[in-house]
Amino acid sequence: AQKITQTQPGMFVQEKEAVTLDCTYDTSDPSYGLFWYKQPSSGEMIFLIYQGSYDQQNATEGRYSLNFQKARKSANLVISASQLGDSAMYFCAMREGWRDTNAGKSTFGDGTTLTVKP
Amino acid sequence: DAGVIQSPRHEVTEMGQEVTLRCKPISGHDYLFWYRQTMMRGLELLIYFNNNVPIDDSGMPEDRFSAKMPNASFSTLKIQPSEPRDSAVYFCASSPRFQGSSYEQYFGPGTRLTVT
Numbered sequence: 001a002q003k004i005t006q007t008q009p010g011m012f013v014q015e016k017e018a019v020t021l022d023c024t025y026d027t028s029d030p031s032y033g034l035f036w037y038k039q040p041s042s043g044e045m046i047f048l049i050y051q052g053s054y055d056q057q058n059a060t061e062g063r064y065s066l067n068f069q070k071a072r073k074s075a076n077l078v079i080s081a082s083q084l085g086d087s088a089m090y091f092c093a094m095r096e097g098w099r100d101t102n103a104g105k106s107t108f109g110d111g112t113t114l115t116v117k118p
Numbered sequence: 119d120a121g122v123i124q125s126p127r128h129e130v131t132e133m134g135q136e137v138t139l140r141c142k143p144i145s146g147h148d149y150l151f152w153y154r155q156t157m158m159r160g161l162e163l164l165i166y167f168n169n170n171v172p173i174d175d176s177g178m179p180e181d182r183f184s185a186k187m188p189n190a191s192f193s194t195l196k197i198q199p200s201e202p203r204d205s206a207v208y209f210c211a212s213s214p215r216f217q218g219s220s221y222e223q224y225f226g227p228g229t230r231l232t233v234t
Contacts, residue, residue, distance in 0.1 A: 045225035047224070104149045105163070108153075
C-alpha cells in the first residue's frame with residue numbers, strides 16, 4: 001500500500017489566488033514527521049514546511065501552511081497568494097519512527113505539478 | 119555551509135561501464151540518503167545511513183548497486199555494470215537527527231546519469 005498518496009497529478013491556479021495540494025499518508029507509528037518539498041523545473045529539491053505528529057498547531061512558513069488532520073491522516077499544503085514562481089512539482093513526504101535508533105526512513109509521494117496562470 | 123555536494127553533476131557512460139556517484143553531506147548531519155528519480159517511478163529511496171552505518175538498503179534495485187559511507191563526510195553510490203535503465207537523476211540528501219524541531223532533509227543538486 002502507498003504510504004504517501006498525492007491524488008492530484010496536476011493543478012492550475014490563478015496568480016494571487018490560494019491553492020491546496022492534497023496529501024494523505026498511512027502509518028501505524030505514532031511518531032512521524034510530514035514534509036513538503038518543491039521541485040522547480042531546474043531540478044533542485046527545496047524544503048518548504050514540516051509538521052510533527054505531536055504538534056498541536058498547524059505549521060506555517062510564510063505563504064505556506066500545512067493543514068494537518070491527524071484523524072484523517074491528511075497533510076495538505078496550502079499556498080496563499082500564488083506567484084508565477086510557485087509553478088513547480090510539489091512532493092509530500094513522511095519520516096517515521098524518529099524516536100528509534102533506526103529512525104529516519106522517508107517516503108515520498110508521486111508529486112503534484114502546480115501551474116500558476118498569470 | 120556549502121550544502122550537500124554531489125559529483126559529478128552529469129555523467130554519460132556506455133552500458134557495462136562502472137559508474138561512481140559521490141556525495142558530501144552537510145557537516146554534523148547524522149543521516150545520509152540516496153534517492154533515484156525517474157519519470158516512470160518517481161522519487162525512490164535507495165538506501166540510507168545513520169552515523170555512517172547503512173540502515174535500510176531495501177530500495178537498492180539489484181546487486182549491481184552498492185553504496186558506502188566510509189566516514190561522516192563522504193558517501194559513494196556505485197553501479198557496476200551500468201545499464202540503460204539506470205538512467206535517472208540520483209540525489210543525495212542529509213539531515214540532522216531529531217532534536218525537538220524539524221529534521222528535514224537537505225538535498226544535493228543531483229547527478230544526471232545517462233547510460234547509452
